[in-house]
Amino acid sequence: MSHRFFLWPEQASHHAGQVDLLIGAFGVMVWLLTLPVFVLMAFFAIRYRTSRDVNREHASSGNVWLEVSWSVIPFLLTLGFFVWATALYFNLRRPPADATTINVVAKQWMWKYQHGEGAREINDLHVPMGRPVKLVMISQDVIHSLYVPALRIKQDVLPGRYTTMWFTADKPGIYPLRCAEFCGTDHSVMGGRLIVMRQQDYADWMARNRDAGEDETLAASGARLFRSAGCSGCHGAASAVHAPPLEGLFGGPVGLSGGRTLIADEQYLHDSIMLPNKDVAAGYRPIMPTYGNVLKPEEVNALVAYLKDIGGGEPGTRQEDRDE
Amino acid sequence: MSDAALDIDRPDEEVEDISYLRAGHSLGSWFLTTDHKRIAILYLVSITFFFLIGGVAAALIRLDLLTPAGDLMTNEGYNRAFSLHGIIMVWFFLIPSIPNTIGNFIIPLMIGARDLAFPRLNLLSWYIYIVAGFITLAVVLGGGVDTGWTFYTPLSTMYANGMVVATVVAVFISGFSTILTGINFIVTIHKLRAPGMTWSRLPLFIWSHYAVSIIFVLATPVLAITLILVAAERLFGIGVFDPALGGDPLLFQHLFWFYSHPAVYIMVLPAMGVISELITSAAHKRIFGYWFVAIASIAIAVIGFLVWGHHMFVSGQSIYASAFFSFLSIAVAVPSAIKVYNWTATLYKGDIMIDAPLLFAMGFIGLFVAGGLTGLMLAMLAIDVHVHDTYFVVAHFHYIMVGGTVTAFFGALHYWWPKITGRLYNETLARIAAVVILVGFNLTFFPQFMLGYEGMPRRYHVYPPEFQLLQVFSSAGAALLAVGYAMPTFYLLWSLRRGPRAPANPWGATGLEWTTSSPPPKHNFTQQPVVVRGPYYYPLEHPASRANA
Numbered sequence: 001m002s003h004r005f006f007l008w009p010e011q012a013s014h015h016a017g018q019v020d021l022l023i024g025a026f027g028v029m030v031w032l033l034t035l036p037v038f039v040l041m042a043f044f045a046i047r048y049r050t051s052r053d054v055n056r057e058h059a060s061s062g063n064v065w066l067e068v069s070w071s072v073i074p075f076l077l078t079l080g081f082f083v084w085a086t087a088l089y090f091n092l093r094r095p096p097a098d099a100t101t102i103n104v105v106a107k108q109w110m111w112k113y114q115h116g117e118g119a120r121e122i123n124d125l126h127v128p129m130g131r132p133v134k135l136v137m138i139s140q141d142v143i144h145s146l147y148v149p150a151l152r153i154k155q156d157v158l159p160g161r162y163t164t165m166w167f168t169a170d171k172p173g174i175y176p177l178r179c180a181e182f183c184g185t186d187h188s189v190m191g192g193r194l195i196v197m198r199q200q201d202y203a204d205w206m207a208r209n210r211d212a213g214e215d216e217t218l219a220a221s222g223a224r225l226f227r228s229a230g231c232s233g234c235h236g237a238a239s240a241v242h243a244p245p246l247e248g249l250f251g252g253p254v255g256l257s258g259g260r261t262l263i264a265d266e267q268y269l270h271d272s273i274m275l276p277n278k279d280v281a282a283g284y285r286p287i288m289p290t291y292g293n294v295l296k297p298e299e300v301n302a303l304v305a306y307l308k309d310i311g312g313g314e315p316g317t318r319q320e321d322r323d324e
Numbered sequence: 325m326s327d328a329a330l331d332i333d334r335p336d337e338e339v340e341d342i343s344y345l346r347a348g349h350s351l352g353s354w355f356l357t358t359d360h361k362r363i364a365i366l367y368l369v370s371i372t373f374f375f376l377i378g379g380v381a382a383a384l385i386r387l388d389l390l391t392p393a394g395d396l397m398t399n400e401g402y403n404r405a406f407s408l409h410g411i412i413m414v415w416f417f418l419i420p421s422i423p424n425t426i427g428n429f430i431i432p433l434m435i436g437a438r439d440l441a442f443p444r445l446n447l448l449s450w451y452i453y454i455v456a457g458f459i460t461l462a463v464v465l466g467g468g469v470d471t472g473w474t475f476y477t478p479l480s481t482m483y484a485n486g487m488v489v490a491t492v493v494a495v496f497i498s499g500f501s502t503i504l505t506g507i508n509f510i511v512t513i514h515k516l517r518a519p520g521m522t523w524s525r526l527p528l529f530i531w532s533h534y535a536v537s538i539i540f541v542l543a544t545p546v547l548a549i550t551l552i553l554v555a556a557e558r559l560f561g562i563g564v565f566d567p568a569l570g571g572d573p574l575l576f577q578h579l580f581w582f583y584s585h586p587a588v589y590i591m592v593l594p595a596m597g598v599i600s601e602l603i604t605s606a607a608h609k610r611i612f613g614y615w616f617v618a619i620a621s622i623a624i625a626v627i628g629f630l631v632w633g634h635h636m637f638v639s640g641q642s643i644y645a646s647a648f649f650s651f652l653s654i655a656v657a658v659p660s661a662i663k664v665y666n667w668t669a670t671l672y673k674g675d676i677m678i679d680a681p682l683l684f685a686m687g688f689i690g691l692f693v694a695g696g697l698t699g700l701m702l703a704m705l706a707i708d709v710h711v712h713d714t715y716f717v718v719a720h721f722h723y724i725m726v727g728g729t730v731t732a733f734f735g736a737l738h739y740w741w742p743k744i745t746g747r748l749y750n751e752t753l754a755r756i757a758a759v760v761i762l763v764g765f766n767l768t769f770f771p772q773f774m775l776g777y778e779g780m781p782r783r784y785h786v787y788p789p790e791f792q793l794l795q796v797f798s799s800a801g802a803a804l805l806a807v808g809y810a811m812p813t814f815y816l817l818w819s820l821r822r823g824p825r826a827p828a829n830p831w832g833a834t835g836l837e838w839t840t841s842s843p844p845p846k847h848n849f850t851q852q853p854v855v856v857r858g859p860y861y862y863p864l865e866h867p868a869s870r871a872n873a
Contacts (some may be wrong), residue, residue, distance in 0.1 A: 010779065018656040022704065026700075027701075038693075040668050040672075041668050041686060041690075045671060045678060048673060048676045049677075056674075058673075061614075062613045067616050067662065070661065078700060082650060082704065085704035086647050086706075088705070089709065090643055092706065093643045145713060147779070148780075149779025153710065154638050154709060154710070154712065155638055156638050158573060158574070159566075159575075160568070179781070180712070180713040181476070182782075184484065185403060185485075187783060278757075313871070
């Protein structure tokens with residue numbers, strides 16, 4: 001990070017440019033609406049000051065058409081910007097299906113990342129350039145917020161609930177990454193760097209991590225955990241316990257004992273492990289013990305990665321789900 | 325004040341009606357008074373005290389931020405400083421500021437009443453406020469809290485250090501003071517208007533206080549409930565907000581902002597009422613678009629209840645909810661814009677005295693517009709994702725709450741000072757102070773818009789060195805702003821002893837409060853006033869319109 005003074009933050013993505021364009025255009029409109037007010041206010045105050053003998057005849061104290069026009073015209077103009085800003089925001093909240101998923105766990109006062117290929121990082125996050133990256137984030141304690149100014153994006157990171165954020169960085173470089181939601185004593189030093197690498201550099205970096213021992217994919221470590229934490233004892237194929245099989249579960253609909261149906265997404269898998277009595281699958285008794293105090297968020301992420309591996313694709317993307 | 329304003333041809337006050345200031349000199353005559361004017365003075369002294377405490381916290385923050393490493397305080401100390409700054413300024417200064425001092429004093433005078441509808445309740449409001457204030461002071465002395473004024477869960481309920489429960493209790497108690505004031509104002513405005521003071525003849529100051537009273541009564545209980553839940557979770561582990569206990573942290577944010585967004589309008593609506601009075605009085609002209617300005621206050625109060633979700637665009641709430649709240653936040657800007665355009669139009673062909681109240685009013689309009697339009701930027705979803713929880717937001721709400729409300733408060737204090745104290749202040753010094761405040765304010769907070777857009781999060785004790793230059797500008801501005809705020813303290817206090825005696829109507833303004841003596845007699849009017857025409861009636865002829873309107 002440079003120590004130089006700068007007037008405008010760097011743009012590391014197409015989206016960043018879009019946001020700058022939006023605020024620039026909106027700023028121009030705002031000045032066009034405001035400047036006349038400021039100028040007229042000063043002009044009237046000086047021209048009609050009490051010592052001046054000027055024409056004060058026919059001073060009006062109301063005009064409905066004037067009122068309507070200065071209410072409606074700025075409102076309609078602003079609505080145009082509302083549509084633009086909302087479209088950008090919706091796009092920001094809908095990650096493409098082919099995005100690379102990286103898990104983020106926030107805790108007081110650090111960021112932990114788990115790459116699908118197995119690499120783990122703290123505070124500094126390496127991502128490939130030009131490829132959509134989706135961060136699936138959860139907090140271990142209080143609310144945090146992952147903020148990358150160069151991408152013009154942030155997303156709060158909540159305890160007990162996954163939130164996601166996606167981006168495509170298109171300029172290699174090192175950008176600051178900060179916590180934006182006040183999270184206690186060392187909030188201001190809870191930061192790191194987003195390191196955007198050319199795809200070949202990224203692949204090399206990932207290979208170096210593999211050589212250094214991080215050679216087990218997240219799903220594979222989830223599979224190991226699935227046995228060691230005792231999940232397979234009930235959910236395994238050979239189990240005598242009446243527990244739902246988990247193959248093919250992810251991304252498909254699940255009927256619940258209350259009669260509701262939901263899609264088995266990351267949040268559902270997370271809650272079923274941490275709060276098993278929240279949504280019990282139809283036809284099964286609520287006998288699963290809670291792992292709320294047993295597993296760390298990183299371990300739950302690994303289990304979820306494994307369950308995704310043996311399940312379908314992304315939620316709602318499988319053909320048979322759409323047909324149903 | 326202009327010389328022309330002084331030649332009031334009003335007969336000397338009837339001697340039997342001694343002023344409220346001379347009606348009793350004992351401590352009991354002040355601390356057990358039910359006179360709305362004396363209670364207003366009690367409030368004025370108390371909120372000034374808390375403004376000072378909150379200001380000291382702000383000074384510590386700005387000093388500390390001179391260096392990126394924050395050499396003055398520890399991380400924890402910094403967090404406690406900004407938490408106390410926010411809590412004291414919001415609940416112990418800004419919310420009671422205009423309504424409980426100026427409003428308390430002026431509302432009965434403006435509508436031709438002898439007092440508020442419930443004088444003893446009014447005194448009780450002040451005592452409740454003082455009890456809450458003492459608890460807050462105890463928290464300050466006991467080391468404070470590090471939750472921020474927003475008390476976000478589960479930080480506040482499970483993780484924060486410090487005296488969270490005591491602070492929450494103090495804010496909870498202060499809420500009852502607010503609710504009682506709201507009830508008092510609503511009943512007073514409904515029931516105690518002088519003969520002929522119809523709703524269409526109410527001064528706009530009354531309309532805006534009516535609107536703010538609605539918010540007082542409807543929003544404050546929600547805050548009270550929310551804070552009780554925070555205390556219950558922290559003390560007894562009752563899971564409401566903490567997911568580890570089966571709670572939902574976003575529920576807290578919904579409840580908190582359901583109060584706290586309307587609370588912003590609690591701060592700004594009375595200020596708008598002040599500005600309508602200041603502008604018309606300075607211009608000696610009827611307000612442009614009376615009904616639009618009046619109804620805009622009510623519209624702000626109503627729509628203001630439906631925009632709280634714009635604090636939560638990046639919290640994880642549904643994107644459709646976000647779009648809805650974004651739209652409504654744009655809609656709530658319309659009545660504010662209507663007011664600004666009407667104030668400007670009121671100046672057209674006016675007979676304008678450029679005195680301190682007008683300078684404060686014009687300062688208010690400029691700063692409020694800047695704060696409002698950056699608020700509109702924040703309502704734009706894609707922009708908010710970038711600048712949410714940065715200095716951009718800090719700058720925005722200081723433009724509204726400090727640039728807006730505090731500037732209007734000073735304007736009101738100057739405008740009604742002769743009425744309240746019976747003395748005239750030094751106009752030259754006041755004009756200088758108005759300009760110093762305007763310049764100091766912009767120097768303090770404009771750099772913070774830039775800091776925010778460049779990506780500096782709020783509530784950062786330690787910050788990257790590239791932000792230092794702008795932080796230094798901001799701190800320098802804060803020093804100038806402190807001078808600007810200190811000046812009135814001196815010349816206003818000086819005027820109490822040495823200022824010339826004020827006539828009944830030094831500004832040549834309309835409004836019933838200017839028909840009684842300065843300071844008013846204990847029961848406000850020697851005869852029951854009867855209202856025969858609408859507000860802001862200034863005859864067109866120039867310059868005879870000046871005094872004696």
